[in-house]
Amino acid sequence: MQSNTHELAQVAATAQAVEAGTGRVNLYAGIHKALRAFMADTLLAVGRTDPADAQEVAATRERLGTLLDLCAAHVRHEDGFVHPAIEARSPGVVEGVADEHAGHLAQIARLRAMADGLDGLAPAACALALQNMYLALALFVAENLQHMHTEETVHNTALWQAFSDAELVGIHDGLLATVPPAEMMLVMRWMLPQMNAPERLELLGGMRQGAPAPVFQVVLDGARAQLAERDWAKLARGLGLAPVDGLVMA
Ligand SMILES: [Fe+2]
Incomplete structure (x- = not known):
């Protein structure tokens, strides 16, 4: 009963935070969509890794390493x-x-x-190590999902109350200026396909204004390769690129 009350309160608090953010700059939304996607995808990849296939094990290890690098960088950025910024205006x-x-x-x-420990293991030992890693990663993902929820509700509400959109853009620009190009491309790879069409158009429209043309072209080519036909058509139309033949939009 108590937990039901708690859940209802959380649903209400979430709805309130979402409402408060309508039309506002959201520092967390895009990057968190990317992280949720990359975490979930990597967890599933660990779960299906064949312990007897050294090449597959090495690929999984590398994929997990890339995810962990990005998660550590994300913590540093925040x-x-x-x-x-939050502490300065909303202490505590x-x-x-x-x-x-x-x-x-x-x-x-x-x-x-754990990932380093996979190196050179015989299949039986590797199977155990992979299962341990799978379960540990699942808990890490679970904690991160909870954590990101707090950030997107409690932190965002504090940010929206204490900062104007122009100030939030300033914070974001300062953060982005420290992100190396390789990390930026990795984030784009996970963020663009998982954003909704208006978010994607806004991001790429802004990038077209601010980024050098060759960089924008690389990101655009990447989006085209990754996006479903319908999503690409919406983006191309929004950016005023050549129309996609044969696709009728409702
Ligand atoms: Fe965080």
Whole structure:
């Protein structure tokens, strides 16, 4: 009964936060869609890795390493830019979540050690190691899903109350200026297909204004290769590119 009350309160609080963010700049929405997708995809890849196939095990290990690098970088970006901003104007709001960030870095280190431990294992031992890693990664993903929920409701509400959209864009620009190109491309690879069409158009429309033309072209080519035909058609139409033949939009 108590947990039911708690769940209903959480649903209501979430709806309130979503409502408060209508039409506002959302610092978390895009990158968190990318992280949720990359985490889920990697978890599933670990689960289906054949322990007797050394090539597959190596590929899974590399994929997990890339995910963990991105998760660690994400924690650094939030700690470096978003949390100080929230703390400056809404003291105390980020305290619990800052501790969770420290916990995530410890979990990332443990998962890295587990991935390194796969090296050279015989199939039977590898099967056990993979299963352990799969379960540990599942918990890491579960914690991150909870954590991102808090950020997108509690943190966002604090940001929307204390900052104008222009200030939020300023925080985001400062953060983006520290992101290396390879990390940016990785994020695009996971973010673009998982955004909805209006979000995708807004992101790429802004990038066309701000980024050098060759960089924009690479991102656009990547989007074309990844997106479903319908999504690509919407994007191309929105950007004023050549129409996609044979696709009728409702
Ligand atoms: Fe975070």
